[in-house]
Amino acid sequence: MKTNPTLGVVLVLGAASLWGTTGTARSLADGALNAYWFGALRLLTASAFFAACALMARRRPVAPSGARLSTRDVLGAGLCMAVYNLAFFAGIASIGVALGTAIALGSGPIWAGLLQALLHRQRPSAAWWTSTLVAVAGGVLMTIGGARQAQGGDAAGILLCLLSGFSYAAYTLLNQRMANIAPASVITFRAFGVAAVIALPAAWLTGAPSFTSGDLAAVAYTGIVTAGLPYLLFSLALRHITPATGVTLALGEPVVAFALSVLVLGEGPAASAYLGLLLVVGGVLGVVKQELASPPICAGRPAALT
Incomplete structure (x- = not known):
């Protein structure tokens, strides 16, 4: 399959825009339902x-006839998604939403870059690392600075x-591994489904x-609009861009959340x-530039994760 990095970038940024509305939707709910x-x-x-x-979609196969998803990959992805959610909610209950979000979102791209280098033998460039660290630093400043209290x-x-950030990065690598099969x-x-069962x-x-x-209403909105649609877009994007870039571009999420907190919730x-905010935008643009300038990724099955 021919890859299109530009399409991959657009799909992830679209997903990040939808993810960014999650916090506002949760804030506007009545709050009787606990975070778990x-x-x-x-x-x-x-x-x-x-x-x-x-x-x-069942009549529209992606892979050649006979290729099937690995049960191990599916279970691994489901476990990662469950741990990502549960560890995040448990973490923010202990250290607060602002600091917890900054650590989870900020560590995700770093974990993804390391995992991609170790497991896929695809080492991100120095320029990618520089842009990513700039975006991560901006995300931390934006999240902590936007909090009402530390x-x-x-x-x-x-x-x-x-652990939440690591699980999200691992989910992304497993997702890309399956992206050209189904x-x-x-x-x-x-x-x-596996994540929900856990x-x-x-x-x-x-x-x-x-x-x-x-x-x-908030559960329905976040389940469909901030999980269903964006994760479909994210999975499609991973056919065209590297996992590490996908996780870094997802830092567009706090940009949208920041804007909504100011415009809708009236936070100062x-x-x-x-x-x-400026650092995140600058770092993400740097990652986009690197991704578009890089050779196309292999559209076939990525290197084994084990």
């Missing part, structure tokens, strides 16, 4: 959305957020859910947050 149940039901809603999309935390909370809707349906019992350990109609971020 919110995350688990979001995964379940996304799984149902992907199931419907997979039924429509919250301290412990080592366990920091490690959980680092339609994106099939990949995401199976991975998110996340729902974990949420139940926190107690029975309590929710309002506003919570259900610190001046450092605006500096962070």
Whole structure:
């Protein structure tokens, strides 16, 4: 399959724009549903959305006849997605949303670059690393500077957020490995189905859910608009760009979240947050430039992860 890096970049930035509305939707809900149940039901809603999309795509194979998804890859992707959600919510409960988000989102591109170099034998260039670190630094400034108040935390909370970022990066590499074997809707349906099976019992350990109609509306919105649609776009993008670049471009998410927090929620971020905004935009543009200037990635099956 012929790759198109420009299309890949556009798809990830589109996905990041949708991801960026998650926090605002959660903030506008009534808040009776705790974060663990919110995350688990979001995964379940996304799984149902992907199931419907997979039924429509089942007659449009991607890979040559006979190629099948590896059960190990599907289970691994589902486990990574579940850990990503659960570790993130547990982490921010310990160290706060601002610091937790900065660590999870900021570590993701770094983990992805390291994993891609170690497992795929595709080492990002020095220019890619420079642009990525600029974007990560900007994301940290924007997230911390946009918070109404800082919250301290412990080592366990920091490690959980680092685990969340690692799990997201690992999910991305596994997703790309499967991207040329099956339609994106099939990949995401199976991975998110596994994630929901893991996340729902974990949420139940926190107690029975309590929710309002506003919570259900927010779950439906985030499950379809901020999980279903963007992860489809993200999976399609990984046929055209490297996993490390995909994770870095996803830093467009806090840019959208920042804008909505100011325009919709009326929050007044610190001046450092605006500096962070400029750094994220500059870093992401640098990564885009590197990706478009690089040789096309191999459209076939990536190197083994083991």
